[in-house]
Amino acid sequence: MRAPLTELPIVLEDAAVVVGPLTILNDIALTLAAGAPTVLVGPNGSGKTTLLRLAMGLLVPSRGRVTWGGRIDAASTRRAIVFQRPVMLRRSAAGNIRYALSAASVARRERAARAAELLALVGLSELGDRPARKLSGGEQQRLALARALAKEPQVLFLDEPTASLDPAASKVVEDVIRAVTARGIKVVMATHDLGSARRLAGDVVLLHRGRIVESGDAATFFANPATREARSFVAGELLI
Amino acid sequence: MPHNASAIELILSGDPALLTIVRLSLVVSLSAVAGAALVGLPCGALIALARFPGRELTIVVLNALMGLPPVVVGLAVYLLLSRSGPLGSWGLLFTPQAMIIAQTILITPIIAALARQTIEDLWVEYREELAAMDVGLAGRIATLLWDARFSLVTALLAGFGRAAAEVGAVIIVGGNIDGFTRTMTTAIALETSKGDLPLALGLGLVLISIVVVVNALAWGVRRAGERLAG
Numbered sequence: 001m002r003a004p005l006t007e008l009p010i011v012l013e014d015a016a017v018v019v020g021p022l023t024i025l026n027d028i029a030l031t032l033a034a035g036a037p038t039v040l041v042g043p044n045g046s047g048k049t050t051l052l053r054l055a056m057g058l059l060v061p062s063r064g065r066v067t068w069g070g071r072i073d074a075a076s077t078r079r080a081i082v083f084q085r086p087v088m089l090r091r092s093a094a095g096n097i098r099y100a101l102s103a104a105s106v107a108r109r110e111r112a113a114r115a116a117e118l119l120a121l122v123g124l125s126e127l128g129d130r131p132a133r134k135l136s137g138g139e140q141q142r143l144a145l146a147r148a149l150a151k152e153p154q155v156l157f158l159d160e161p162t163a164s165l166d167p168a169a170s171k172v173v174e175d176v177i178r179a180v181t182a183r184g185i186k187v188v189m190a191t192h193d194l195g196s197a198r199r200l201a202g203d204v205v206l207l208h209r210g211r212i213v214e215s216g217d218a219a220t221f222f223a224n225p226a227t228r229e230a231r232s233f234v235a236g237e238l239l240i
Numbered sequence: 241m242p243h244n245a246s247a248i249e250l251i252l253s254g255d256p257a258l259l260t261i262v263r264l265s266l267v268v269s270l271s272a273v274a275g276a277a278l279v280g281l282p283c284g285a286l287i288a289l290a291r292f293p294g295r296e297l298t299i300v301v302l303n304a305l306m307g308l309p310p311v312v313v314g315l316a317v318y319l320l321l322s323r324s325g326p327l328g329s330w331g332l333l334f335t336p337q338a339m340i341i342a343q344t345i346l347i348t349p350i351i352a353a354l355a356r357q358t359i360e361d362l363w364v365e366y367r368e369e370l371a372a373m374d375v376g377l378a379g380r381i382a383t384l385l386w387d388a389r390f391s392l393v394t395a396l397l398a399g400f401g402r403a404a405a406e407v408g409a410v411i412i413v414g415g416n417i418d419g420f421t422r423t424m425t426t427a428i429a430l431e432t433s434k435g436d437l438p439l440a441l442g443l444g445l446v447l448i449s450i451v452v453v454v455n456a457l458a459w460g461v462r463r464a465g466e467r468l469a470g
Contacts, residue, residue, distance in 0.1 A: 058371060077374055087369045090387040099383075103373040131468075151373070 006069040007078050007154040008186060009033040010055050015064035017050050024050045025210045028064070032155070036202020037177065037187035039218070041194075041233060046207040048190035049084065052157045055188060056081045077104070080153035084160045086144030093135060093143050094119060094128035100150035118146040122176050138169030145176055149185075156180060158189035162196050174200060194236055198222060206230050251446060257419070261443075262450065265423040268336055268410065269403035272343035273351075276399050280348045281392065284355030285381040288363055299356065305349030310342075314412030317342040321413065334415040339423070342409040347399035354395035359384045362391075390462045397458055404451050424450075 010032040017025040025047045032038055032055060040048045053059045054066060057076045068074035089096050097115040106114060119125050122142035127135060132143060141161060148156060161177070162170040170193075177200055181187055191197055197204060201218035206229060214221065214230040225231045250258045287298060319325050321333040321341075332338045362384050370380055385392070407425035414421035416430060424447040431440035 056372065058368065075374070076372070081372045083368060083372075087365055089366070089369075089383070100373055103370075103375050103379065148372075 006071075007074065008069060010069075010155065011067045012051075012055065012061075013064050013067075015054060015061040015066055017047075017054060017059060018062040023210055025054065027211055028054075030205060030212060030215065032186065032188055034184075034186055036218075037181055037189060037200050038203050038205060039197045039201035040188070040190040040205045040207060041192060041197050042207035042213075043192065047210040048207055049159050051205075051207065052081065052159055052188065052190055055155075056157050077151065078154045079157070080148035080151055080155070081157040082141075082144045082148045082159065082161060084163060086140060086147075088132035088135070088140055088143065091132060092129050093124060093132045093139075096132045096143060096147050097150055100147045104151035106150070114150070118149055121149070121179065122146045123172055138165045138172070141165060141169070141173060142176065145173065145180075149180065153185060155186045155188065158187060160191055161189060162191065162193055170196065194233070206233060248442060250442070258443075258446075260419060261422050261424055261427055262446065264336060264421070265404065265425070265447070266450070268339045268343060268423060269400055271340045272347055272403045273396055273400045275340065275344040276348040276351045277396055279344075280351030280395075280399075281355050281385055282381060283348075284352040284395075285359045285385055287352070288356045288360040288384070289377065289380060299353075302349055302353045302356065306353050308346055308349065310346055310406040310408035311412065313346045314342050314409035317345065317409070317413045333413060334417060334421060336414070336421060338413040339410045339421060342413045343403045343406070346406065346409055347402050350402055351395050351399045354398055355385075355388075355392055358388050358391045358395065362388045390466050393458050393462050397455055400454060401451060404447070404454075 012028045012030045015025065015028040016023065028051065030051075040051060042048055050059065054061060056079055057066070057068070057074070058081070065072060068079070089099055091099060094115045097118050098111045101111045101114055102108075116125070116128070119128050122145055124139060124142055124146065127139065132140065135143060145158075145161070158177070161173050165173065174196065177187055177189070187200075189200070198218075201221075203216060204218050204221040205215040206213045206221075206227075208229050214225065214227045221230065222234055225234045249255075287295065287302070317338060318333065320327045321330065321338055322328055323333070332341070363380075366380075366384065366387070370383065375383065405425065407429050410416075410421070410423055411426045411429065414423070414426065416422050416426040422430075424443055428440045428443045428447070431437075431443065
């Protein structure tokens with residue numbers, strides 16, 4: 001870590017996101033603290049992606065507020081996000097990472113070595129010269145992870161990082177998430193993959209129709225879900 | 241058309257007068273493309289990214305300017321550069337430089353308008369990723385211009401096509417002076433009015449061939465680049 005923790009905790013206080021007539025998130029009170037990954041679960045349209053964007057700082061809450069390490073206007077230089085469908089720049093795989101390094105003001109002479117290191121972390125060392133947009137879905141997802149890590153974030157937001165990946169590709173992504181967590185980076189990820197949530201989560205936040213239905217320690221959540229929605233989610237039933 | 245032989249003979253024998261005309265046409269039009277690209281591409285990118293009052297009107301006007309009549313541009317540049325005009329002291333009227341200026345003005349809106357559309361489409365795709373990477377406005381413009389470079393070639397070719405094909409602006413500000421400001425298009429206009437239709441037709445075929453060759457070269461460069469960069 002090159003600087004003391006300043007992004008954490010991320011505190012959302014009674015935050016709401018309203019777009020036109022739609023209330024996408026409401027009454028969100030949540031603290032994201034350092035430690036094991038926080039996993040956001042819930043059905044499609046429950047507000048997981050919006051919550052990630054809000055905590056990333058890409059969205060301004062319509063009501064309530066979001067603070068990062070106590071500051072309300074913290075620049076997002078130490079926060080990174082991987083979108084559900086990451087957009088690859090029209091460059092090589094290594095070029096995508098060098099671009100992110102340059103955007104993060106990493107000195108030019110350090111970029112090549114750092115890019116190689118990040119490609120190795122996600123297991124793409126062999127593919128550095130390939131055009132990023134010609135990589136497979138799983139490879140693009142890993143490249144997006146490496147690119148997000150270029151700015152040495154303290155917090156990494158991941159939106160459905162294993163959706164539409166086969167088990168082998170999912171395992172690689174999950175291993176990277178563990179490695180990232182081991183480095184002290186706080187991971188906040190949205191998923192509706194129950195298995196993935198069980199394997200990775202330190203704590204769980206269940207969203208339903210834009211509200212937090214239940215949140216807390218992952219072991220407790222999976223062993224003793226308190227609400228009807230959480231019970232049906234944990235049981236693998238369809239929560240709609 | 242037996243007289244056609246005259247134009248083809250000129251080409252095959254590498255007639256110096258014809259080569260001078262071809263060279264000047266290329267120099268004027270390509271210089272205009274370079275100048276217009278220098279101004280038009282960043283302007284197009286800026287309009288694509290910026291949100292300001294009157295933006296929609298700016299886009300409509302810019303798109304409309306793609307249809308600027310060459311003779312009107314020629315006339316305006318003529319007035320600027322004529323002895324009594326505001327820039328008369330530069331002494332540029334009836335020189336190749338004047339022709340380059342007029343064609344640059346003519347095709348800058350074409351390149352800017354097409355670049356604006358191309359870049360805006362790419363911006364929709366890139367916006368969130370670049371925001372998440374904290375890329376500032378100048379960085380965004382540079383990134384979008386670079387990543388859209390292969391599509392922007394089409395905008396440059398549209399500008400080149402317009403410049404190479406137009407006669408109204410270059411004939412007014414260039415004067416069609418033999419060996420100095422005579423281009424393919426002004427030569428064709430002259431030969432047609434003189435009644436030497438086979439020669440005019442031959443020159444027309446040469447002009448079309450040049451435009452095809454330039455486009456083929458640009459296409460080749462684009463394909464090769466795309467293979468390398470994805």
